[in-house]
Structure formats: C-alpha cells, structure tokens
Amino acid sequence: MNKSWVLLSHSYNPWYNLAVEEYLMNTIQPEEFVFFLWQNQHTVVIGKHQNAWRECKIQDLKNCEGKLARRLSGGGAVYHDLGNLNYTFACHKDRYDLHNQLQVILNATTKLGINASFTGRNDITVNNKKFSGNAFYQAKDNKLQHGTIMVDVNMSKLGQFLSVSKKKIVSKGVKSVSSRVINLKEIVPSLTIENTKDSLIDSFRSLFPETSTEIFDTDNLDIDSIKKLEEKYKSWDWCFGKTPSFQIQLEERFDWGEIQLCFTLKNGIIQEYKVFSDSLDNNFLEHFNQMFTLCPYTNESLLERISQTNNIDEQKKLDVINWIKKIDL
Secondary structure (H helix, E strand, O other): OOEEEEEEOOOOOHHHHHHHHHHHHHHOOOOEEEEEEEOOOOEEEEOOOOOHHHHOOHHHHHHOOOEEEEOOOOOOOEEEOOOEEEEEEEEEOOOOOHHHHHHHHHHHHHHOOOOOEEEOOOEEEEOOEEEEEEEEEEEOOEEEEEEEEEOOOOHHHHHHHHOOOOOEEEEOOOOOOOOOEOOHHHOOOOOOHHHHHHHHHHHHHHHOOOEEEEEEEHHHOOHHHHHHHHHHHHOHHHHOOOOOOEEEEEEEEEOOEEEEEEEEEEOOEEEEEEEEEOOOOHHHHHHHOOOOOOOEOOHHHHHHHHHOOOOOOHHHHHHHHHHHHHOOO
C-alpha cells in the first residue's frame, strides 16, 4: 500500500537539511513518498558541479557569518534566508511524477491568490518573473526534486553574495544564469512563510490522498545517521574540494613593484602556479615560486605558507600577508 507523509525541519542549518535529503534518498521505501519542507538561514547553496569561487563572494559571506553549502543536485547557485521556503519531493523512481509534483506547488500558489506557471527547464514564475527554481537528483532507485519558494527574501543580500567576483577566472564549472526574480509577498502582501507552508501541505494532501494525517519532524528520523552525513556537507572537501579544474590570477601593486599569482587548481588544491613580478628582489621571488605547491586555496592556507617562509624581506612579506587577508577567496 502506498504511503505518503509530510516532513518538517526546525533547523536552519543548511548542512543538516541537505543531510536529511540524502538520508531520505538512502532509506525511503518503494511505497513511500515524502514531502519535506525546510529553511536555511543566510546561506549560499551551489549546485553539485559548480565552482564555489566563481559563484559566490566567499569571504564576504564568511565575514557576515553566512554559510556556503553544496547540494547533491546540479543547477545554479541560490541564496537562502528565512524569507525563502524550500521543498523536497523524495520517492522511488516508479512513483516519481514531475507533473504531479509541480502541480502541488501550482495549486498551493493558486490558493494563495497567485497565478503561477512552470516555464523553461526548471523555473516557476509569476508575471514572467521567477520565484521558484527546481533541481533534480537520482540515487539508485530513488529520485528527488527540490526547489525554492521566494516569499520575502532579502534581495540586496541575494545580489551581494551571488555577484560574480571581479577576479579573472576561466572555469570549466557551470555558471549560474541571471534571472529576473520576485518575492511572492510583492503579489500578496499578507503572505507569510507559515501560510505558504500550510497551503503547500494542503495541496500535497489533496493530490496524494494516502498522506498520513500526522506531520513528522526530522527529530523522528535516525539522527545519528543524519549527523554523520552532516559532517560531509560541512566539510571543506565537499564544499570546495569538489570544484572542477580552473585557473585564477591574483594581482596587486606595491611600492616595491607589482606581483601576479597565477594558480591552476583542481579539487580546490593548487596544482601548478607561477609568480610574476617586476620587483628587483630576486631572492623574494624565488622563495615565492616554491611555497604554494599542493596548498588548499583558502586565505588561511596561503597565509600559513607565506608566514612560514624565512629569509625574505620582512616588509614585502608583511605587504603580501595584508593583501592576501583582504582577498575574497
């Protein structure tokens, strides 16, 4: 007998919520269908195959105590705050029906007074403006569709953290496509996350009448298994180490000359690099050409390598350290 159920998360931690999604994909049974609703706070979520440095101003996000997360599915980068509601459909591939799943969203927004439509490859729009993007993933026999609903997202922060960096990057990663977006609150000013959530649950129950009357919390799941998965999602290796190969150039001019650091990275690790400069200090440059091999591409790791280098001009060393501290890596 088919069994459908609604699952809610009361955590705003993106790594935990993405871990719950993977847990569902690993454990859901053929007769089950789960509708999972969740929120992330102050987070940029990138697609599985995206270059984190290309899609997000990482240092700006970190300075504002934000989080970067990489999901299982493909697609582009998105900004999540508590004005955004995320949904996930998870089921066996034989129960997966994209049309019915999208109808849950469309029926819910219609009930809220919003005339929405599904357009393109993965967008839900109103007045030709996007408020929901969807992405997809399959693991063995189970499939997942998840998406966003922009109710009252802080648009200035969305633009701030998703703006493309001015660094010179040539990447094989997938670039995000800029879209015109809209908050549903602009259409229905009285709209809240809670009444949006209620409308979605009612719509799901209408289209999946076998749905349990009980609403489950993620605390009812195997928390130990989810916590183990969460460690993966919060790890540097998953968030940054999965980055495709790309080249990046950093440059700055000091009183003593210009310096250019040209890196080739794979999985977030510097594989090859070259230092160029018009400085007259050959000893300084020779040391710089020896210090970054297999160094993780983070401010902390670069600074550690520079700080550990001896026998170079201390003022030049300090200048470069202060420069690296300010770079958005």
